[in-house]
Amino acid sequence: MTVTVFEHDHLLSERAKARSFSHFSQGPTDGAPEGFKPHPKPLALHWGMPNPGFFPIDSIDVNLVDYPFQKSLSLPTTNASVESLIPQGKSTGRSVTIAKKEDDADIIDISRGLQYSEVEGLPQLRQFARDFIKRTHAPAYSDWDVIITTGAGDGLNKSADLILDPEDVILIEEFTFSPFLSNVKANGGIAVPLKLNLDAESGPLGLDIDYLQNLLENWSELKPGLKKPKAIYTIPTGQNPTGVTQPVELRRKVYDLAVKHDFIILEDDPYGYLALPKYSKPEGLLRLGQFLEIDEYLESHLTPSYLTLDTTGRVVRIETFSKLFAPGLRLGFIVAQKRAIDVIGKYAALVTRSPSGTSQLIVQNVIQKKFGGVDGWIEWILKMRVTYAHRRDVLLSQFYESDAYKKGYLDVIDPSAGMFASVIIKFPEGTTDADAKTKLLNWKFVAFGVGVVPGANMAVDKDFSAERSNFYRITFAPANDDEELTEAGQRFVGAVEEFFEKGLKF
């Protein structure tokens, strides 16, 4: 259960490993003269830090809700009032005060949170992140650590920098969170797409493990001139854009391949905690009371991270507070072996500097004071989960019950986690110009007034994925209410139906 030596230095970029950092304010370190004794209570004339007495802010009160959409008129709820659904004995306080000075070691006070702080993140929030990972996805080895980032985008950028030198290869699901490709490119890396199966009739959905295995075992023939991959970048839970989740057995196979072929697994998991039950036809109103017990959720619903399989310290997991707390925080964290975290820390020290202290103090204090720590935070996630499941059901019901579906014009991938679903457009057999047809259909959606993401927009390599680009990513995250979701779904299926009925013409 311990990795004492990080044995993957050859998989880290030369650029990242070469960085070193020492601050100009550091005192002398060598050549202490005889008789030298440090002063027991030194005073600082060196750090250019304004005293917290200069801050215009004395304290901050954060006023909170107990449930998502609690204060919104637009949330349909059961007849029972929200108040009555708050479990007995739980915090009912709605407001959290953050004072200039606080004594509780778990709390980030104003004088600390608004000051210059550690590039790795404030110690209190780092500790929360460690505790949270221990509870949810405990790594299978001991010498791991976390570093706070300024959100998943920053986490991805730092991870790409950690691994990729020019000409280095990284495997990526063929449809992916495409901004990561910019991070790969910025470091001179080469992205090689991995086939996904999006047709339920031809095998398990998602990552095609046979394709991956064959690619790795015949690399030099299949990818002549390319170095063997240093890493795989995967969004294993509620994959973006497809919504598919890799089962544990599949993860084990991928992990074994990573060990055998010696590469790192970059696991991007922005919303995997939103593990969703199977679609069921929504029965009118959201039932807020129906959330799981924490242990049941952790044991039977949350798909375990690659970290839980990681006996060799080769998984780099990227998390974010964007989807579970708020995107504007620009706050997330990376979990990895200590050596990798240390190398990432140098990038932070030299390039990005510290994450926002304002965001850190708000998140940490809300989690500690309002939610009461890790388990309270998971309870909040479970409330988010119920709300997302309901929204998913409302949106997908418009598809499953549409004429377009019944006539076989489209199919839906019911997501098992996250906030995205895929709608497959089932072009008639023999359609040869699906790409041109899809481009036309894109305009149809604009005419019908529904914003969608064509699968092709998120392809690593449009040519490689041409045959599998006949789908759209849709999301139930931004809508204001059920009515809006319903209307948006109707517009989508209406556009598809008209397009098909006109013979795949506008």
Next chain:
Amino acid sequence: MTVTVFEHDHLLSERAKARSFSHFSQGPTDGAPEGFKPHPKPLALHWGMPNPGFFPIDSIDVNLVDYPFQKSLSLPTTNASVESLIPQGKSTGRSVTIAKKEDDADIIDISRGLQYSEVEGLPQLRQFARDFIKRTHAPAYSDWDVIITTGAGDGLNKSADLILDPEDVILIEEFTFSPFLSNVKANGGIAVPLKLNLDAESGPLGLDIDYLQNLLENWSELKPGLKKPKAIYTIPTGQNPTGVTQPVELRRKVYDLAVKHDFIILEDDPYGYLALPKYSKPEGLLRLGQFLEIDEYLESHLTPSYLTLDTTGRVVRIETFSKLFAPGLRLGFIVAQKRAIDVIGKYAALVTRSPSGTSQLIVQNVIQKKFGGVDGWIEWILKMRVTYAHRRDVLLSQFYESDAYKKGYLDVIDPSAGMFASVIIKFPEGTTDADAKTKLLNWKFVAFGVGVVPGANMAVDKDFSAERSNFYRITFAPANDDEELTEAGQRFVGAVEEFFEKGLKF
């Protein structure tokens, strides 16, 4: 007064210019079919943004002070109570509430500030930054803009990326904010130090304009093999570490050289707004009422930025909210010609993403609701300025009135802005091993219990600056109170005196 074409593209890095960005969620842009009409009220199934109803935060109250250190017991004030010093008719409200939804266009509400937002910064805060610069340092041309950064460190990183390709040269004051050297190095740039004069007896303090002019005019002989410089990096006001401010006449000469030799001026100005009066012996207690009128401050105290001389759009100015509001915000901005801002925006889009919305909403709402906009913010700065001036006086008085000063062991550069002063160690004539002596003296300071920054720690090139490294940067920013500043100053001079009396031995 207008620059219509940015004529400095050859001074920008190829790397920065090559970046392009388009989001995968963007709708179709070309090939609209005949008869296409966009829907008047589109609904979104494309953006992966959680509805603000998912945020646990309903509102935030920020509780403020009217004066720095107002709530601190450790601030000495006049006999008059602070309350009586609040100017008539000014806001006396101490608390600012930020609601989930607000109608005022200047306000960033929770639903906006905690959401994904523009990589260039939220429009409201960008507009404030523009208005603030118009009031304080209006550029001499019209097509400039601003971009919000995650603090000055991020501003410096983005500026280095903007300009430097491998082998590109940048001129830097020989003692400088040395972390910028890491940004230069990360882009393969070459830093060439510029001589500073730190000896009041041999000419004006600070940047040696004759050295600069000679260097530029004889570049190929003096720096054989090096490209001509693309930029100068300067901290013109309250220079770090020396505390010296470039007079306007000097700035004009530097600017003329920039035009003649075609380079960009990177102006780093983290605390120049803290324009300080000349040192005067502190008369006991801080007089909080003694702050300037805004117009007097702007006309006669604040040294104008290089922007005010800039008729050719070649100044890039880096600001931060760290020193005037709080460092933990990780918030600042860059002012430059629109094309340069646009290029920097691509870096933000692809690498750093958006600044913290939490920080932006707090700063913007405090400035608008509490301070009432630009002029109210300047009034806050004037209160900061008085407090810093007092602290400077308290600290420097310990030097000017010391035996070490009277015996000629040290001299002080009284800073005309900012939070740093320099103490020159006046080694006896004929001291040949000043470097070794300084290293020994460093240990003396640790033994006496006072943290200082040796000038050498902030040198671009230790060898180039060896003769001028006999100084220490001290700051009056972090101390808790006058007593602490006094004690720290006494420890400093005590260490120097003992060191000299022992014959420059420990």
